[in-house]
Amino acid sequence: MAETEYEIVIGMEIHAELRTASKMFCGCPVVDTTVAEPNTAVCPVCGGLPGAMPVVNKLAVEQAMLVGLALNCQINASTSFARKNYFYPDLPKGYQISQYDDPIATNGWIDVQTEDGGNVRIGIRRAHMEEDTAKSFHYSAGGARGGAYTLIDFNRSGVPLLEIVSEPDMHSVAAAYAYGTKIREILRYLGVNSGDMEKGVLRFEANVSIRPRGTEALGTRTEIKNLNSFRALVRASEYEIARQIEVVEAGGTVVQETLGWDEARGVTVSQRSKEHAHDYRYFPEPDLPPLTIDGAWIEEVRQALPELPDAKYARFVGVYGLVENDARILVEDQALASYFEAAARSYGGNAASVSKWIVGELAYLMNRDGVALEAVRVTPESIASLVKLVDAGTVSLSSAKDVLATMFETGRAPEVIVKDNGLVQISDEEALSQIADQVLSDHPDEVVAFLGGRESLLQWFMGQVMRATRGRAQPQTVLGLLRGKLEARRR
């Protein structure tokens, strides 16, 4: 049987650290765990010392509500915390405070765009609040200190975490990728997560299964944990799908299990196969009463919802008339989108040309020099001025690119650069006519060749005029003049 006879079914769990100053249940600071000295942001609560009592961080709850609303979820009027019990040294209390029966948000959806330009609606089953675990560093045997051991940093223990669980609505790895990208984008828009996967603030898990195409029943799924990059998500899912198909093709059955992704070897590895390892014995957290969320509170949070990526995209295409590709690139980065809007406001006219300069030349310069938008010296107003100079014919398109490069390097205003460097476009027909005459009389052989049928020489003449004017000639005018003069010589 060929691979295409199977349908892929993927559901995702996304763990997103919320962006608070203090932890979920205590006042310890949330620190960058890739930088901070280990175990410097720990207290009796997040360190699991006996007798310590958790107190819920209000901002974390509000950020969770914000995400729930952005994902079109219902925010539950009563939501409670539960203990998830398991034995692991990254969990100092022996349990994780999480949510079980009544998570804060349920039954939502988002639309994601696939490569072929279509929309796929992905269901959101639930989003629940919990606390992050400590970070473990495993060292294998044979080092200077003898046998294998693990070092633990509790700085991350107790950091507020939101787990977003999708329905198994993705039927390709591309859809899973698109979903992950969309969630990341939404979280960044909401300001509740930096989306910086290298810092570990956003982690994916993929539940993967296959079934014969055309059948309804879900196949046995495997769960790939701790996918810390989009690359890992894609590679691990592809690997796992191929592995499952191979198992089924060989007449075997897929075993339900938790897998890890070995990035170096490019394979999934079984982590816990014993069924009882999943015996989490959830029970209501005795130290925290259920949380009541009234309608007024929900409305207050709803007021804080920013314009989300889909709405912004629709507006950029509908109101500003941007081409879809430009709109998509701008919307991907909220700061860039704001930059564009500021430039569009300053420009006043058809902003499609402004977006082209931002998405094209400005983005090119930023990439080339590795400059982030915050550090860009070209203000939105000055890029609008530059586009106006081009519109007015004051500067040619090719000169304008040089002007922008200078603006990028110096932060100077385009009008000043144009004036100081003598870049004002020559659109005076009489002046250009003289230059065109000069070019044609300087190159009699080419003129003969052109008249003999080598029409492509028109562009070459054009280049000569541009060279003579150092790129300042108004191209349309020059083209018209050259055509007229050459045709005149034909007679």
Next chain:
Amino acid sequence: MSSHRGQMIDEALVKHIAFLIRLELTDAEVATFNKQLQSIVGYFDRLAEVDVEGVPPYQQVAMGRAQLREDAVAPSMAREDFLSNAPQQQDGFVRVPVVLGGGEEG
């Protein structure tokens, strides 16, 4: 919520619970705890005999917005104090035996 609600205590369950909390028990200890747990759980059976007809179920007092904590940073512990609770430490970390895998039930 627990998957063990209504489950009878026996030696196999005692061993399972011991595994979940990574306790090593001798056979004699398993027998002792089996007996003790059975008698504790037995008390709950007596509760089931109480007539609660017409008595509304106990609701835990809920908390609202006002009971939550503002997102303000408070001082953490001095690292040496925190680490002094750990049996082993190394370079500012808590050091533990290797923990890859879920362990085996004995």
